[in-house]
Amino acid sequence: MSKSINVALIGNPNTGKTSVFNQLTGLSQKVGNYPGITVEKKEGICKLSRGVKAHILDLPGTYSLNTTSLDESVVVELLLNKKDKDFPDVAVVVSDVENLKRNLLVFTQIKDLKIPSILVINMSDRMEKKGISLNISLLEELLNTKVALISSRKGTGIDGLKQLIADYKTISAEPNLDTTVIAPEYFEKLRKTFPKEDLYKLWIVITQDVNFMPIEKKAVKDTSSFTTKSKAELKRLQQKETILRYQFINKVLKETYLIDRNAAKGWRASIDRILTHRVFGYLIFLFILVTIFQAIYDWSSYPMDFIDAQFAAASEWIKTTLPPGVFTNLLAEGILAGIGGIVIFIPQIAFLFLFIALLEESGYMSRVVFLMDRIMRPFGLSGKSIVPLISGTACAIPAVMATRNIENWKERLITILVTPFITCSARLPVYLIIIALVIPEGRFFGLSYQALTLTLLYLIGFGAAIFSAMILNKILKIRSRSFFVVEMPSYKMPLFKNVFYTVVEKTKSFVYGAGKIILSISIVLWFLGSNGYSSEFNNAEEIVTQKIETIGFDEYNQEQIQRELNSYRSRVMPEASSASDSEMALAMRDSIQIKKLSLENKARNQEIASYKLENSYIGTIGKAIEPMVLPLGYDWKIGIAVLTSFAAREVFVGTLATIYSVGNDEEETETIKERMASEINPKTKKSLFNLASGISLLLFYAFAMQCMSTLAIVKRETNSWRWPIAQLIFMSVFAYIVALIAFQVLK
Amino acid sequence: MRITVAHLKRGERGIIKRFAEDILPIKLLELGCLPGNEVEMVQIAPLKDPLYINVSGSHIAIRRATALQIELDIIDPKAIL
Numbered sequence: 032m033s034k035s036i037n038v039a040l041i042g043n044p045n046t047g048k049t050s051v052f053n054q055l056t057g058l059s060q061k062v063g064n065y066p067g068i069t070v071e072k073k074e075g076i077c078k079l080s081r082g083v084k085a086h087i088l089d090l091p092g093t094y095s096l097n098t099t100s101l102d103e104s105v106v107v108e109l110l111l112n113k114k115d116k117d118f119p120d121v122a123v124v125v126s127d128v129e130n131l132k133r134n135l136l137v138f139t140q141i142k143d144l145k146i147p148s149i150l151v152i153n154m155s156d157r158m159e160k161k162g163i164s165l166n167i168s169l170l171e172e173l174l175n176t177k178v179a180l181i182s183s184r185k186g187t188g189i190d191g192l193k194q195l196i197a198d199y200k201t202i203s204a205e206p207n208l209d210t211t212v213i214a215p216e217y218f219e220k221l222r223k224t225f226p227k228e229d230l231y232k233l234w235i236v237i238t239q240d241v242n243f244m245p246i247e248k249k250a251v252k253d254t255s256s257f258t259t260k261s262k263a264e265l266k267r268l269q270q271k272e273t274i275l276r277y278q279f280i281n282k283v284l285k286e287t288y289l290i291d292r293n294a295a296k297g298w299r300a301s302i303d304r305i306l307t308h309r310v311f312g313y314l315i316f317l318f319i320l321v322t323i324f325q326a327i328y329d330w331s332s333y334p335m336d337f338i339d340a341q342f343a344a345a346s347e348w349i350k351t352t353l354p355p356g357v358f359t360n361l362l363a364e365g366i367l368a369g370i371g372g373i374v375i376f377i378p379q380i381a382f383l384f385l386f387i388a389l390l391e392e393s394g395y396m397s398r399v400v401f402l403m404d405r406i407m408r409p410f411g412l413s414g415k416s417i418v419p420l421i422s423g424t425a426c427a428i429p430a431v432m433a434t435r436n437i438e439n440w441k442e443r444l445i446t447i448l449v450t451p452f453i454t455c456s457a458r459l460p461v462y463l464i465i466i467a468l469v470i471p472e473g474r475f476f477g478l479s480y481q482a483l484t485l486t487l488l489y490l491i492g493f494g495a496a497i498f499s500a501m502i503l504n505k506i507l508k509i510r511s512r513s514f515f516v517v518e519m520p521s522y523k524m525p526l527f528k529n530v531f532y533t534v535v536e537k538t539k540s541f542v543y544g545a546g547k548i549i550l551s552i553s554i555v556l557w558f559l560g561s562n563g564y565s566s567e568f569n570n571a572e573e574i575v576t577q578k579i580e581t582i583g584f585d586e587y588n589q590e591q592i593q594r595e596l597n598s599y600r601s602r603v604m605p606e607a608s609s610a611s612d613s614e615m616a617l618a619m620r621d622s623i624q625i626k627k628l629s630l631e632n633k634a635r636n637q638e639i640a641s642y643k644l645e646n647s648y649i650g651t652i653g654k655a656i657e658p659m660v661l662p663l664g665y666d667w668k669i670g671i672a673v674l675t676s677f678a679a680r681e682v683f684v685g686t687l688a689t690i691y692s693v694g695n696d697e698e699e700t701e702t703i704k705e706r707m708a709s710e711i712n713p714k715t716k717k718s719l720f721n722l723a724s725g726i727s728l729l730l731f732y733a734f735a736m737q738c739m740s741t742l743a744i745v746k747r748e749t750n751s752w753r754w755p756i757a758q759l760i761f762m763s764v765f766a767y768i769v770a771l772i773a774f775q776v777l778k
Numbered sequence: 779m780r781i782t783v784a785h786l787k788r789g790e791r792g793i794i795k796r797f798a799e800d801i802l803p804i805k806l807l808e809l810g811c812l813p814g815n816e817v818e819m820v821q822i823a824p825l826k827d828p829l830y831i832n833v834s835g836s837h838i839a840i841r842r843a844t845a846l847q848i849e850l851d852i853i854d855p856k857a858i859l
Binding site: 094095097099130136263266269270273274277303304309397402404405414514516517519521 | 825830
């Protein structure tokens with residue numbers, strides 16, 4: 032451990048910093064969060080020569096040390112805190128050869144903090160094409176550093192970089208510039224007040240929150256005690272500093288960086304002309320969107336079916352192999368069902384992240400932001416809101432996290448608040464089963480009613496998001512200046528390695544993050560559903576057995592037994608009739624008798640389970656809330672399913688399956704549907720799931736905020752309980768009212 | 779008339795003259811949007827907003843309101859020839 036070198040990777044966004052990180056660390060990387068905030072922390076180990084190891088920390092992309100966001104302040108906080116265990120022995124500043132001038136800004140700042148810094152010039156493979164030539168040795172001399180010319184795409188120069196890291200002790204820690212010249216008197220005063228401190232470091236500390244948005248301010252320690260200048264003055268000084276730095280950089284590059292514009296070739300301009308075209312640009316975007324959705328739903332259905340079947344089988348295996356008891360039940364019905372509920376979403380989430388990673392890596396996403404900004408603005412949204420809104424169709428959790436790069440706090444907040452209206456993948460199983468139940472199978476101009484309904488539900492979700500954004504834009508009185516600056520990176524072929532790591536990483540963090548909550552909910556649900564205090568619950572077996580003896584099985588179960596028995600008989604009878612010997616016929620009759628008994632046993636167990644559930648804690652709760660859901664056309668069972676869905680929507684189908692005492696295996700989905708179809712509303716004597724109650728349910732699920740994980744993420748991202756609570760109340764009340772109107776009108 | 783970045787037509791270029799620094803974010807400066815630097819209009823979105831510019835090699839998109847704060851001198855293409 033003593034030989035491990037702390038390395039911090041710093042650089043502008045779009046310089047290929049992440050590819051450099053991937054090249055250095057390979058699969059040894061791990062992703063976590065900085066304590067208390069949701070900024071991703073990526074670190075990994077790089078093996079250098081002679082058994083020396085480097086601990087590489089990939090810091091968020093930043094254009095300078097003048098922090099404007101939480102991501103950037105992570106960089107500054109680390110560089111200022113010598114006591115931090117991650118404080119770098121050496122900073123590796125990654126730059127892109129085409130944008131070297133701009134990339135050097137942050138390099139000179141880090142250098143001035145007296146941290147030994149290596150300059151990595153990436154994308155050297157593009158130099159020739161762009162007509163760029165460099166005088167590396169002069170550049171090293173003028174910047175007083177070591178330069179590694181690499182191509183993370185081609186993998187060249189990485190060994191040289193590793194060598195430089197290993198020899199980090201030879202790298203100069205001398206500053207490049209003297210910043211105090213921008214305001215000599217001010218800095219002199221600072222020097223007198225804090226004689227022991229480094230002046231540039233002090234300056235960075237003082238100016239840290241000058242550009243901060245209100246929400247993120249609390250993460251920064253109060254520096255007002257030694258601020259003797261107003262914010263506006265400090266900001267002006269920061270600008271002076273930037274200009275000073277660019278003067279220095281221009282002077283350096285004039286001698287070392289040559290670009291022959293005539294030799295420069297590139298597709299960029301022509302591709303941009305098409306992709307940002309006022310007509311074709313939008314058509315292409317629409318085409319890409321449709322393709323993505325098609326792919327997500329079509330391709331992921333195969334792995335999803337497979338996962339579902341595996342979990343059903345595993346649950347069955349546990350129940351049959353382990354000794355029966357509370358623990359087995361918890362494992363099979365609580366924990367395994369819970370894990371299955373998370374794992375089933377992995378394919379969809381992974382596909383979505385794959386597409387988003389491709390769009391971002393290639394540089395296309397910035398073009399979409401450019402195209403959509405003006406269109407989104409009347410609704411209080413930004414062009415950058417389009418990324419979260421698209422991600423929201425998979426899951427609102429990563430979508431809310433993707434709002435982070437929206438600079439304007441009001442636009443960001445509105446995006447966070449409306450994203451949960453977008454139809455996420457968790458709503459899909461609910462929609463599918465209810466649509467199959469209540470929407471007739473006919474066709475309208477060749478399109479099936481059922482598919483049309485599903486499409487309509489997606490549109491309703493999107494419409495609700497846009498509509499509520501408009502209202503929020505009117506009522507939210509937040510003054511925040513419109514900072515909208517989007518870099519339009521050059522187009523690049525996405526690197527497989529980068530895309531792969533992103534998908535793995537994001538999927539993993541989704542599974543662990545959301546997984547914990549879904550898992551604990553399902554354990555609680557299982558407990559509430561399999562325990563009760565009433566005598567009915569405790570004596571369920573006797574009561575049900577007695578009931579079956581006196582009045583027989585439920586109508587549904589009677590039919591079911593009869594049907595299965597008939598099919599069994601027709602399967603064995605041909606053999607029996609051909610057998611002349613009466614012993615054989617007798618054996619057949621016995622076998623049918625045994626089959627009948629086993630079927631009856633199964634039915635009895637189902638009825639006991641159903642009766643128990645009805646009298647369990649959750650059943651008691653369901654009966655208590657029934658008056659609330661009756662006006663919407665639901666009974667207590669649907670009420671419970673709706674209630675448990677407030678943890679996570681996808682729980683709906685599982686809960687109903689348990690309530691209707693049908694095993695929740697893939698093969699039996701049909702029977703859940705049949706079972707639901709045969710439910711009778713005791714009051715109206717009509718089918719419980721009819722068009723009115725079905726539409727009411729669909730609309731309720733379209734609008735209600737039923738996802739604890741999203742609420743938790745919104746709390747983290749907005750730093751207060753106020754917004755998630757407002758979201759929960761508003762969306763749920765709205766959903767209730769809409770569902771109520773729908774049922775009352777349609778019934 | 780005060781000429782700003784927002785007045786450039788597609789393909790036109792100009793040199794940044796002045797900058798309403800109190801209103802504009804520091805990020806713009808960091809990206810190279812400094813007095814004396816050249817700006818080229820790359821693409822204009824429908825409704826003339828936002829604007830996609832190339833300022834001394836940095837390709838960025840900014841809103842029209844921001845662009846109106848950056849004054850410049852238009853480079854006459856004929857003058858170059």
